[in-house]
Structures are given as structure tokens and as C-alpha cells.
Amino acid sequence: MTMLDTALVYQSPKLGDVSYSTEDVIRFPQGIPGFEQLRQFLLVTREECDPFIFLAALERPEVALPLMPLAPATLAVRPSRTALAPLGEAGEDAIAYYAVASIGLNAAEIIVNLRAPIVINLDTRLGCQVILPDETLPIAAPRPA
């Protein structure tokens, strides 16, 4: 990469100031449903929100999706090779899965989308949201205990 790897600052109304470098940016070539025009995101962690992390849109700082990491072994169905093709070549360890989480008032209720996980190739820094081919998986499920 020829770009200078200088520290940049992402100013988010939800997450505060986050310093990052160009290498941290994750590209979603197709955007994600609801935000199809957005392409560049950061994965922002905040220790006090663990285990949740945030998929924060560089182009629209008010957009930050809470994500809950999903262990690959717990996935009911794996996305097809075709569905993951836009992410490029990857070893199994490089692929990370996350459920989009809707956090209710005071975080008393947490709903997760198990039908359409966010999938990120940590090697190529490419991501997408896949819709799993199992119609029994809920789009809005109470968070699994």
C-alpha cells in the first residue's frame, strides 16, 4: 500500500474520537442493506461495551451498528463460497462473523439478527452482510444466552 499510514481521527457522535490508520479501514464493496451507499467502515471496540463492538461508517459518522461476535462453530449454516466470493481469498481463521445487535433502552433488551451476519475477511479487509440460506433463522431474536 502506498498510502501514508499516518494517524487519522474519526469523530463519531456515538463513539467519541477514534484514531485509526488507513490499514484499519474495512471496505464493503456492496454497502450493507439500509446503507447501500456506504463503503468504508471501522471496527471500533470500547472496553466498557465488551463483548459488543461497533461497525462505524467513515462516510456517515452517525451510523454505527452494534455487533456481537459469533464463533464460527456456533453458526447454524455457513454462507456459501459464492456468497463469500466478494471477500477474496481467505484462510478459515481470517473470516470473522458478527450478528447485528439492536440495543434497547438501557440495554435491558438486546435483539440479534441471526439470519444475516456481517462477515469480514480480516486479511483483505473486505466485508459484506450475507443472508444465510436457512429460512428458520430469525432476523430479530432475543440474544442467545
Place this chain on the structure above:
Amino acid sequence: MLVLTRRIGERLRIGADIELVVLDVRGRDVRLGVSAPSDVAIHREEIYLKIQDNNRAAALGQPGLTDALARAPRELRRRKPEPRAKDGTQCARRSAR
């Protein structure tokens, strides 16, 4: 909207590399086959719309979201809550302070 009539087995081409074929028609059901490059996502519309709504609600939700998460008791956030006795006191296996 462009409206075209096709028979079973006939195709439509959209641009240079997307192909739509009518596979079967049974009563009110139509089976379609789609061939498209791997970077073109194909979804049933009603599912796609639900996921759009869900993402928007999750992303643009309440202000003070991170504070709410930070304040939430850890057992609400962790995958495995600490075991608690029914009356709400800590289980014996946690050492008393």
C-alpha cells in the same frame, strides 16, 4: 417498468452478464433462475427489506448507546451470566467479600 412475456425455458438478459430464466410455472408460483457475477447480491425482496429495517434501527438507535451498554450489568452483556440464586443474591461459589 418494462413488461415482457416469456415462456418456460426462455431467458432475459440484463446488461452484459446477468441472465434470468423462467424455469417453471405452477399455478401462482413461478420458479426463476438467475445467473449473475459474484459481486451482484440477489435476495428475495421481503427478506432484504426486513434486514434493511433491522440495520437502520440498530445503527441509528438511541443516543447514549455506549453509555447504556457500559452501565448495563455485565451479566446482560456477557454470553454466560454469572449464576445467581433465585432471591438475587450471589451464588455461594463466588467468594464473599
